[in-house]
Amino acid sequence: MIESVFSIDPTVLQQTGDPVEAVSIAVDVITEPYNFAFLVLAVVLGLVFGVLPGLGGPIAIALLIPLTFPLDSNVAILILTATLGATAFGGSVTAILLNTPGDAPNAATLLDGYPMTRQGRGGEALTASAISSAAGAFIGVILFLISVPFVRQLALAFGSPEMFWLAIAGLATVALATRGSILSDLIAGAFGLMLAFHGLNPVTGTARFTWGTTYLRGGIELVPLIIGLFAVAEMIKLLSAKTTIAEAERVSGGLSDGVRSSVKNWKLIIRSSAIGWLIGIIPGAGGTVANFIAYINAQQTSSNSEGFGSGDVRGVIASESSNDAKDGGSMIPTLGLGIPGSASTAVLLGAFIIHGVTPGPLLFRENLQLVFIVIFALLLSNILTSAIGLAAVTPLSKITQLSITTIAPIVIIIALLGSFAIRTNFGDVFFAVGFGIIGYIMMKHDMSRVIIIIALVLGPLAEQNFNRAIQISGGDYSILYTQPLSIVLILLTILVLTYPLYQAFKPSSQL
């Protein structure tokens, strides 16, 4: 019955390789009232899942897949892509309000978003996030449209050596982004890398640092670590200080300030979106690296950059616009080559296959309407998410003034549930609590927790691609420094690492 209600008339063409017909079919699918209602519901679900720590895109999409079985493939992909588009902004809400990134790509947002909340400017941060997210998604989609003829070349440009150097550049960039003691941050980053080496190495086949436990054979799971280091640690801190999340007496500077900030920094939005889109093309690396590179770029190219890390709205704008633009970039390897760019796009790929559609070059030849449905779904979901976010700015800001002894128990329970939900393994809850205590100690001693997360994501990427590159070259290490793109990335890494030394030793202009 559901099929007959929601399917397009079978006499109407449903798939095509012609661009004009593809756009026409895509518009028909989206403007169908029931389909649009489904899209709105998917956006709300994606937003809720993005907000809750430990859940997020992959779970939201996986949850919806069975519900989309009876639907037409065009409608199913519309709903699932809309969910994907909504989760990114949802993750930024917790990053800004609770200092807990919804996912690793949201980690850069909390560097300035949470300090803004503590200053009573959570509304401004959320508004700037909403607007820059929508703008970033729009730019990312436009760039994707322009690049459709070059999809294959773009996605294949990055091989193992390039991926290795990109991960190294990402790690170097993050070390630069965090404020505080350089030595402490380096220790935190190196420790994060050592944590990343726990578990089974897929290239060498060696189980490392498992200490005889089956739990550690799978490595240290990222989400319980994020939940522990940020959500649990932050609740301990706020409860110990017996203060509300927002320290300011009035939670002011909402919509109008956020809009003004976003409009004033339109060039930053474009630049950060371009960075996010470019790096989003690279499978597996995208979101996390993109946001920090965009953040660093904003910090280094902006005047009066001393405020970064202490509540500068430009930090939020840069990271969020790149975070949403990367979705447009990640569709290039996902749709063009069938290589997922992230966990969320991996689940989306699964949905494609379940509905009888094989991503890859053939998709553009035989089901081009799906490409346009994905484009429109990303656009609309981001616009709707941002609109909902803007409407919810005031009530969300008020949460930061509620008594912490009421909010904290709820946050703790949901956080621990979220850590359990990943693998239904109680060991993840243990790790969340353990790293919560470690995270609090790290906060007290001014050690960066963000860099641990990034190291956990980029460490395996660097190692596995290094090993693959050496295997491909038959043991010849020159493969790492002879490719043009590799040389560019090496130079970028050197630039990133030497820039602080240059800043430290350059003669001061003021005597």
Next chain:
Amino acid sequence: MNLKKLTMESIPLKQKVSNSMRFISQYVSQISSERWEVVFLGILLAYAAALVFQAMSYSPDARLFPMLIGVPLLGMILVKILITHYPIRSISGTGGLVDRVSKEIEPNQTNEDDSEETASIVHIQRELTMTSWIVGVFILIWLLGFLNASAIFMFSFIYIYENSLIRAGGVTLLALIFIYGLFVELLSLPLWEGIILSSVLTLKPKTESTNND
């Protein structure tokens, strides 16, 4: 602080717990924050050393990255311990590079008077209390399962600190409805039931054949 007071039956449980925490906090506050940082770094050093030692037993491919990162990590932690324990002076002319390293210890070198010391003890007491709550809820979840532990934890925490039965009950009920609706109904997530309930459910009933044996 007279420890004997802790054993007097006339003192309510809450007061006894508070007194215990205060006693521990006073002891903790007598040790400087630099010392505690050195302790934390020492634990980190021990674990990193264990990882490096373990890595030496792996094949060359498997130990390459752990050794590349682990050995410098050991060095950095040692340097950090030395800097924390033996603060260095700022050296002019380095453009702030050494300043940034040495500034880590400056905020801790403050003179505290009695009022600040009391505030510090109170703060430490709160930290220990809240950490105990977190550990406590973890143990509760392990024993009783998520739903039961959530109800007990949320209700008791809010009631103790807000002193409002209505708020505690209302917030707990709403939170449980949300948790059950989302995680159990929508996600069909098999929540952890707790080892006590799991043990009860897996108990084999006595049968006649068992008795005859």
